[in-house]
Amino acid sequence: MFLVKDILVQSNTNSYHIAVGESLRFQLNQYLTKNYSSIFIVSDENVAALYLDDILKNFTDKPVFHSIVPAGEQSKDIQTFYQLQTDAINFCLDRESLMIALGGGVVGDLAGFTAATYMRGIDYVQMPTTILAHDSSVGGKVAINHELGKNLIGNFYPPQAVIYDVETLKSLNEREVRSGYAELIKEALIADTDFYRTLIETDIYKVSNSELQDHLQRGINIKAHIVEVDEKESGIRKHLNLGHTLGHALEADLGYGRLTHGEAVAIGLLFSLHVSEQLYSDNLPFEELTLWLRKNRYPLKNIEYHAERLITKMKSDKKSVKSKIQMVLLKELASPVIVELEDAEINKYLHSFIVRMV
Template sequence: MEEILVQSSTNTYKISIGESLRLQIKQFLNKEYSSIMLVTDDHVAALYLNEILENLPNDQVFQSIVPAGEKSKNLQAFYQLQTEAIEFGLDRESLIIALGGGVVGDLAGFVAATYMRGIDYIQMPTTILAHDSSVGGKVAINHELGKNLIGSFYPPEAVIYDVETLHSLSDREIRSGYAELIKEALISNENFFNTLLMVDIYNVPNGGLQAHLQQGIKIKATIVEADERESGVRKYLNLGHTLGHALEAELGYGKLTHGEAVAIGLLFAIHVSEELYSIKLPFNELVQWFTKNKYPINVTDLDKLALINKMKSDKKALKSRIQMVLLEAVAKPVTKELEDTAIENYLISFERRLMEND
């Protein structure tokens, strides 16, 4: 088992990565809780819920199951979970456990952050993508006008990452997770990026997957410790997310997975970087890797004005000006404010470039 410590402004929490950790959950509870509310989705519940319940020490354990998918990360699901927490009798000494992917983690974490002004929660990620979202204490729900616009910074008490739960992932979920690993490599570690370019993501042995996750989590943890509330270097973790979030909101949540949208956003960020700074970055190499690993990157006929409006409503925008994370080189990220007309032109040339690579 690998352990990584993260120091936040309010607490130090441990990220534990290994096999069969879901069966050892008692050892990760640092104190006694008056009650426990376990939040998961209907897909994960069918696979792991009973195992978790059998290994919880508390008699007062409740469960809440939401529909799987990004569409559950909304105000209605948030309100329903708050209602259930009240009906279950949770108090300020209660614990919420988020068992699932990024949707469950963000949703349950935001419930924990706001229930009675904040109670403890633990992240138990079950997807590759959630290696990123479960670390750093950003919790949120979506608004139809933009992704993650309603949320908070609220660190967990622990992150328990049982890699055995990754065996049941679909190809789409594997793609989604590896896009975030590629992002982390692009902003901080060229060797890691080159290593990932050699990977067939659907045939990674357990040891290799765990090594990739540890590397990605260490990158994320280092950045989060340096800038917990995203006033500086933490913004670099948004590489690929300006267009990625806009695509998710414009196409409808669930049409693309988060990671699939980010993959397109990464290519766009690299394209803009090359054009703006007159440099050569691994655009073609990344297109080939995404294509080999079956990412749906050939988006065409984009509504560019609609996407620009979505980008301007993104939480990373400043005074309605689009702020993008770009690259001066691999592992050398920068932030740049761009005018609408520039973004529109870049979208046109980006779409043309993708068609030429098809």
């Protein structure tokens, strides 16, 4: 059994462990440090059909409730959030209750934000079931989307634990694998050149269990180190937004669900490298990364880019400052920098990027 031992993240409010291994969904009680009055499991319709019964078997001595939301980014909205609040009230959850987010990044963000705001905050545990959620489950950023932008309504609210049963990754389809590996390669680009070289030689659909778990461990370690140093995203945590400026704008503009989060971030990574080349160095791996993304069947063609609308959405993104667009760029591999760009500059770079992507 492979286990990432003692990845401990220290936040301002609490420290929490990240456990990664096999069959952890059957061993939840050993990761819970409190005797909770009740348990509220939030999952989506796809994940619940596979794993909800396994989670329920852990809790035979206390009230256990669950709510199932539709699968997909569309569930990270105010209506679903309100319904979960209503469910929590109807289930008579109190301040000693625990919420469990069983699913991918959507469920983790949605359930985490529900936990952060129910009765001004109750404990929650992240149980990621996708590769993508290795990133979103660590660091305590929880949120829902607004139709004008992604993750604009949210909070910093650390979990009590992250319990990552890698056996649940066996059920992922190709699209979900692509989505997750985009975040892994993002982490490698900002912090670990050797990890980047490993990934760029990887066929993401043919990785062994040990390779996948090694990739996850390395990605989680990068994320955990950064968020421990900068929990509230006032400094280096912003580096984790590499690729997300355009990625988030594309998700919102095309309609949530047209691209997965990771597919949109993959395009955003290329855009960040494109801009970085203009400002810093022509030795950056734009062409290499493009080839890798194409080999791994990322959707790079037939994307509709509406420059004016994308710029508007970038400016409404939570990463913008004083209506200026902030981007994370690379001076070189593993050397990120944050820059503010004027609308005219972004417009110029977008148009040259679109030409390059045809």
